[in-house]
Amino acid sequence: MGSNSKTQRVFANRQGEVTLVCPNCSNAKSINIAKYRSAEIQIQARCGCGYIFEIDDIRNNLRKFYRKKTNLNGTYLRVRDETKGVMKVVDLSYTGIRFKMEKEDDIETGEILGVRFILNNEKKTEVNTSVVVKNKQGYLIGAEFCNSQAYEMELIDYLLLY
Secondary structure, X not given: XXXXXXXXXXXXXXXXXXXXXXXXXXXXXXXXXXXHOOOOOOEEEEOOOOEEEEEOOHHHHOOOOOEEEEEEEEEEEEOOOOOEEEEEEEEEEOOEEEEEEOOOOOOOOOOEEEEEEEOOOOOOOEEEEEEEEEEEEOOEEEEEXXXXXXXXXXXXXXXXXX
């Protein structure tokens, strides 16, 4: 019997199911973690071999698409009045971004913005697209791409390889 300080990152499907793989014996088991969606608790898994390991931040991983932490500089443009602002993309997924505005702005949920940032991949891919604001918490904006297919392959490669 043993335990490990390493944390396993898991991503749930639409039903809230994840597959856990024991780092000790590679035994795999699928479980439903949807009930932990809003829980702020540390979750540990115990394998049949007796090995205990932690599961990383369940709340952030119960989503349709993997969300990658980033630190990418960029700009946004408010479509309604053409006001520009500076932002830092703090995380990115196939369908959207979360960014931090450099200064306070009265952006509203539902507003359309143009965003521009450069991925830190080998190609230095420039993403220049429209997003719709889904939520705002102070300086943080969560937004969904209006057309993620325009950068489909670049985003998939970036999210998986970098």
